[in-house]
Amino acid sequence: xxxxxxxxxxxxxxxxxxxxxxxxxxxxxxxxxxxxxxxxxxxxxxxxxxxxxxxxxxxxxxxxxxxxxxxxxxxxxxxxxxxxxxxxxxxxxxxxxxxxxxxxxxxxxxxxxxxxxxxxxxxxxxxxxxxxxxxxxxxxxxxxxxxxxxxxxxxxxxxxxxxxxxxxxxxxxxxxxxxxxxxxxxxxxxxxxxxxxxxxxxxxxxxxxxxxxxxxxxxxxxxxxxxxxxxxxxxxxxxxxxxxxxxxxxxxxxxxxxxxxxxxxxxxxxxxxxxxxxxxxxxxxxxxxxxxxxxxxxxxxxxxxxxxxxxxxxxxxxxxxxxxxxxxxxxxxxxxxxxxxxxxxxxxxxxxxxxxxxxxxxxxxxxxxxxxxxxxxxxxxxxxxxxxxxxxxxxxxxxxxxxxxxxxxxxxxxxxxxxxxxxxxxxxxxxxxxxxxxxxxxxxxxxxxxxxxxxxxxxxxxxxxxxxxxxxxxxxxxxxxxxxxxxxxxxxxxxxxxxxxxxxxxxxxxxxxxxxxxxxxxxxxxxxxxxxx
Ligand code: GLN
Numbered sequence: 001x002x003x004x005x006x007x008x009x010x011x012x013x014x015x016x017x018x019x020x021x022x023x024x025x026x027x028x029x030x031x032x033x034x035x036x037x038x039x040x041x042x043x044x045x046x047x048x049x050x051x052x053x054x055x056x057x058x059x060x061x062x063x064x065x066x067x068x069x070x071x072x073x074x075x076x077x078x079x080x081x082x083x084x085x086x087x088x089x090x091x092x093x094x095x096x097x098x099x100x101x102x103x104x105x106x107x108x109x110x111x112x113x114x115x116x117x118x119x120x121x122x123x124x125x126x127x128x129x130x131x132x133x134x135x136x137x138x139x140x141x142x143x144x145x146x147x148x149x150x151x152x153x154x155x156x157x158x159x160x161x162x163x164x165x166x167x168x169x170x171x172x173x174x175x176x177x178x179x180x181x182x183x184x185x186x187x188x189x190x191x192x193x194x195x196x197x198x199x200x201x202x203x204x205x206x207x208x209x210x211x212x213x214x215x216x217x218x219x220x221x222x223x224x225x226x227x228x229x230x231x232x233x234x235x236x237x238x239x240x241x242x243x244x245x246x247x248x249x250x251x252x253x254x255x256x257x258x259x260x261x262x263x264x265x266x267x268x269x270x271x272x273x274x275x276x277x278x279x280x281x282x283x284x285x286x287x288x289x290x291x292x293x294x295x296x297x298x299x300x301x302x303x304x305x306x307x308x309x310x311x312x313x314x315x316x317x318x319x320x321x322x323x324x325x326x327x328x329x330x331x332x333x334x335x336x337x338x339x340x341x342x343x344x345x346x347x348x349x350x351x352x353x354x355x356x357x358x359x360x361x362x363x364x365x366x367x368x369x370x371x372x373x374x375x376x377x378x379x380x381x382x383x384x385x386x387x388x389x390x391x392x393x394x395x396x397x398x399x400x401x402x403x404x405x406x407x408x409x410x411x412x413x414x415x416x417x418x419x420x421x422x423x424x425x426x427x428x429x430x431x432x433x434x435x436x437x438x439x440x441x442x443x444x445x446x447x448x449x450x451x452x453x454x455x456x457x458x459x460x461x462x463x464x465x466x467x468x469x470x471x472x473x474x475x476x477x478x479x480x481x482x483x484x485x486x487x488x489x490x491x492x493x494x495x496x497x498x499x500x501x502x503x504x505x506x507x508x509x510x511x512x513x514x515x516x517x518x519x520x521x522x523x524x525x526x527x528x529x530x531x532x533x
Contacts, residue, residue, distance in 0.1 A: 003037070003131040004170045004266050007159045008142045009205070011177040011196030016213045017249070018176045019072030021240065022140045023079035024250035025174075028259035029138055030080055031278075032271045037136035038076040039088035039127065040069075042144040043151035047093040051428050058305030062460045062510055063089075066434020071308045072142060074510065078312060079250070081513050087133060090126045092151060098122060115154050123158035138266070147175070148199045160204035172265060175200060175207035176240075179214040179222070188216060190226050197230040208265070209236040209258065217241065235261060244286045245315070247514050251279060281319060281515040290323040292528045295347040297367040299360035301329040310353050310381070313512035317525040320517045325525060335363030340370045349377040349528030352384035354460070354507060358407045365391045372501060377527040379520065380503030382461050385493060386416045388503040389465060392478045392495075406463045415473060417466040419489075431462050436484055438491040438506065444481035445502050446492050449519035454485070457506035464505065465490040500527030 008022040019040070026036045042049075049057045050068030061074040067086030076084045099122050103113055111118075131139040141159065145152045163171040177193040193210065200207060210232055212218060218226075223237040238256045243249065253259065254275065263270065294314060300306035311327065318325035330343050340363075344350060350371040352364050364384070368391040371378035380388045386404045393402040393415045401408070404416030422432070435456045440447040447453075465473070470490065474480055481502070482492030495501035502520060512518035517525075 002170075003136045003139045004172075005127075005131070005159075005162065005166075006138060006140045006172045006174060006262070007163075007205075008140065008174045008176060009147050009156070009200065009207070010143070010145065011147050011175055011200070012180075012192040013178055014146050016176050016178055017240075017246070018142050018144075019075045020079075020246050020249050021174070021176050021211050021253070022142045023072075023075040024253050025258060025262065026076065026138075026140050027079040027250050027278075028254055028273065029262065031275065032259065032263065032268075032273050034137040034268065035135065036080060036138050036140065037088070037130055037133055038073075038080065038084060038140045038142070039090065039130045040072045040142045040144060041123070041127075041155045042070055042089070042091045043149060043155060044091055044144075045093045045096070045151070046091060047097060047428065048089065048091060050431075054300045054306035055303050058303065059308040060460070061309065062433060062458045062507060064435045064458060066458075068433070068460065070144070071305065072144075074309050074312070075246075077510075078513055081516070085130075085133060087126070087130050090123070092154070095119060095122045095126070095154075116157060119154045120158040120161060123155055124162060127158070127162070137268075138262075147196055147203070153203070156200075156203045156205065163205070169265065169267060172209065172262060173200075173205055173207045174209045174211055176211045176213065179212045179218065179226075181215050188214065188218065188222055190222065190229060193226060194229045207232060209238060209261070211238045211240050211253075211258075213240050213242075215242050245282060247278070247282050247285060251275065251282060277515065284319045284322055285315060285514075288318065288322045288324045290321065290529060290532075291326055292318070292323055292348040292525060292532055293326045293328055293346065294349045294351055294525075294528060295328045295330045295344055295367070297330045297332050297335065297350065297352050297364055298355060299332050300355075301331050304329070307353055309507075309509035309512070310351070312514075313509040313518055313521045314351075314525065316512045316514050316517040317521040319514065320522050321525055321529055323525060323529055330367070332360035332363035332367070335366045337366045337369065340366045344370050344376070347376070348532045349379070349524060351379045351524070352381065352387050353509075354382035354384065356383070356406075361387065361407055365394075368392075369395060372495065372498065375499050375531075377500040377524060377531050378498075378502070379500075379524040381509065382459075382505060382507055385465070385503035385505050386463065388493060388501075389415050389473065389478070393473060396476060396478070397472070404463055413469070414466055415469055416463050417468075418462060419464050422462050432459050432464075434458055436491075436506070437486070438482040439485045440492070441479070441481050441483075444479070444492070444494050444496070445500055445523065446481045446494065446504075446520065449523040451519070455482075457491075457504070457508055458510045459506045461505065465493070499531055500524060
């Protein structure tokens, strides 16, 4: 039986949470026993977000098989609790690259390459590929951007064609829209939604369901108005009110009956759904007993989306400890060895996440120094490990000017360096990516956290701890806690004489799930809770 499809578009403004809406619905369908796959179609022209500034695009989510993808894939994985493959992140850049390569190879057999049918056919092929990947009952396809954008037109056309090519009951169009509240008149306004639906209609799509983002409850009168003006049934006007945590969204959609409606539309039998575990998990997130304050020291702190998976992983860990994790966003460019106390004296734990380039690194090194010497639980991730090793070798071994060759090519102590296989590669898509094994050293914080001898974690980096300097670096208090069995690369370093000091070369945030925190995040929050002043 071929997959059914749910297409999720966005209207009025961007940032309404199409990803979370789609993922929440996917989770509800999965909990009802249906197999679900999800994908995102991004209209921008880059091949992938790997080379894009996090200020523009937020976090780059890394799949198990090492693709650099849109951050919404992170939501899909967290809600569905299943790995999503690189096929699920499609961009205009990819579609055109593929098509142009085909044209150069003579594969168009003399025809003129056009948006319709060549671009739209290539988009449809990409969608059908995901719809066959693990034989899903339902494939949820999210279209990035807002309806009406020039870039997204071929994608909208492609899904419109799909709906015409298959039986009506196999496709559902969900439009996520905004119902703004006018404070001056105390009114909720439906006009932007009406315009957005009219635009969608002009592109050949009549939405079946409207998910309405709102700050206020939508009463029946306003729902009726929306339903009438946009020609959708009343029970398909779904309220999506602002909530405390994004993990409440599935519960809200279920309360509005969206999953039941979808099952009926697809002709699925009514199966009972058990949301008790999820509801409990949400309860722990909303009303926890304790609180810790964690400093997140990075250079993109002005845009929280740049650290999406780290933030979610901290929340999952907090949920485990019945603890609210309050993040103190610390701009590493502001930090120096002299002023670090002003920023970090009041926090219970310090996290230095991944990053690229030289800006703000001295501030991160100052933060590591503070955590190490003041015995504050410390968690370093990827560039965070580099910072930890640099701090340690500079201040404990006395290696003045120790650095990563990413940040200073002429450093006298290249403690972090480029591996020979990474030299001279083009920038895009060439880092050490995806899941690799890590063998844990018994008795370490990490071994205790994982409770396993070997684990697999996702990577995205070019630089490594320099094997030539390894012996000297680890002859003192800093210790190796994890190593890659094939290439003997250092994956984890720790300081045993410290309440909790762990830095990892990989990105543990990508595999954390609500209700199933990643073990290192879990123990980092545990240690921070114990350290609480
Ligand atoms: N910039 C560093 C590298 O390329 C770290 C990357 C990261 O933190 N993801 O190795």
